[in-house]
Each structure stands twice: as C-alpha cells, then as structure tokens.
Amino acid sequence: MKGTILVNNLTRLMAKDEVTYSHSLRLGSMAKIMANHLRFDEEQKENLIIGCCLHDYGKIFTPEKILHKESALTSKEWEIMKRHPVIGARLLILENVEQEIIDVVKYHHERIDGKGYPYGLKGDEIPNYSKICSIIDSYDSMVSNRVYRKGLTPLQAREELMKHSGTQFDEFYVREFVSIPQDRLESRDKIALRR
Numbered sequence: 001m002k003g004t005i006l007v008n009n010l011t012r013l014m015a016k017d018e019v020t021y022s023h024s025l026r027l028g029s030m031a032k033i034m035a036n037h038l039r040f041d042e043e044q045k046e047n048l049i050i051g052c053c054l055h056d057y058g059k060i061f062t063p064e065k066i067l068h069k070e071s072a073l074t075s076k077e078w079e080i081m082k083r084h085p086v087i088g089a090r091l092l093i094l095e096n097v098e099q100e101i102i103d104v105v106k107y108h109h110e111r112i113d114g115k116g117y118p119y120g121l122k123g124d125e126i127p128n129y130s131k132i133c134s135i136i137d138s139y140d141s142m143v144s145n146r147v148y149r150k151g152l153t154p155l156q157a158r159e160e161l162m163k164h165s166g167t168q169f170d171e172f173y174v175r176e177f178v179s180i181p182q183d184r185l186e187s188r189d190k191i192a193l194r195r
C-alpha cells in the first residue's frame with residue numbers, strides 16, 4: 001500500500017520535474033543511511049524514507065516557470081514556491097498516508113529558530129523526522145551542481161550544517177549526520193553522478 005503510493009507519487013513528480021525527482025531519490029537513500037545509523041526499527045525507517053522521498057511532492061502544483069527559473073525568484077514567485085509543503089501534505093492526506101509521513105512533507109522547511117516556513121515552528125515543535133529531512137535536504141542541495149553555481153564539497157557542506165546547527169538545524173541530528181563516514185553516503189553520490 002505505502003509502496004504503491006510512493007511509486008505512483010514519485011512517477012508524477014518525475015513527469016513534472018526530473019531535478020526534483022532525482023533529488024528526492026537521493027534523499028530517500030540518505031534517509032535510509034541515517035535511519036540505520038540511528039538504529040530505527042523497520043516501521044520508523046520506512047516512514048522516514050517515504051517522507052523524505054515525497055518531501056517536495058507538492059511541487060507537482062508549482063508552475064514550471066517558477067520551478068525551472070534560473071535567476072532569483074520575485075517575492076510573489078517565492079510565495080508560490082513556499083506553498084509546496086502544505087500542498088504536498090494535503091495531497092497525501094487524501095491518500096490516507098500515515099501522519100508521520102505527512103509531517104515530514106509539511107514541516108521540512110521549518111527551522112529550529114522559528115524562521116522557517118510555512119508555520120514558523122520552533123525547536124521541538126518540529127517533528128523529529130522533519131528535522132532530519134531538513135538536514136539531508138539542505139546537504140543534498142549544497143553538494144549538487146546547479147546551472148548557476150557549482151556544488152560544495154561534502155566537507156564544506158558538513159561544515160555549513162555545523163555552522164547553522166542550533167539555529168537552522170537541530171543540533172543532535174546534525175551531530176549524528178556529520179558523524180556518518182563519507183563512504184557510507186557514497187550511494188547518494190552515485191545517484192547524483194547519474195544525473
């Protein structure tokens with residue numbers, strides 16, 4: 001059931017935007033590594049992986065000219081882009097997906113200091129899986145090349161996570177993530193290289 005929803009929704013995302021689709025697959029791969037590192041049980045692991053794979057699912061309703069824009073977004077375009085966590089969560093509610101998975105999607109852009117979106121939640125108001133998703137989402141974005149910039153090295157990206165630990169990111173989960181040896185994150189890098 002969960003597997004079918006995951007495949008169907010990822011297929012929709014792939015049809016809409018291949019960059020977001022491959023980013024989502026890499027997040028699923030890193031979520032698995034993080035869940036194993038944190039010794040999650042099978043159900044916890046499954047929910048974290050599915051939540052991370054579908055974190056940007058709401059972007060299927062983001063206009064393509066905004067999704068693929070290579071220059072800075074205008075404030076109006078940015079407001080539209082920022083709707084994707086709520087849209088994704090609403091779509092998954094309609095499919096009777098578990099609340100833990102929906103929460104990853106809904107809160108993955110919240111920040112520990114309350115400066116995130118869409119709700120401005122602070123600290124432990126943010127669910128743990130969303131805190132993890134935020135870290136691996138940012139890591140993947142930082143190390144990925146974009147048309148307008150070259151990605152950071154894995155070491156630089158880890159330093160950025162640590163620099164913003166306690167403000168943007170949860171301190172405990174950043175510490176755990178950066179303690180994972182780089183070679184264990186290799187599966188993520190292999191997916192990235194196929195892009």
Ligand SMILES: [Fe+2]
Binds near residue numbers: 056084108
């Ligand atoms: Fe997102």
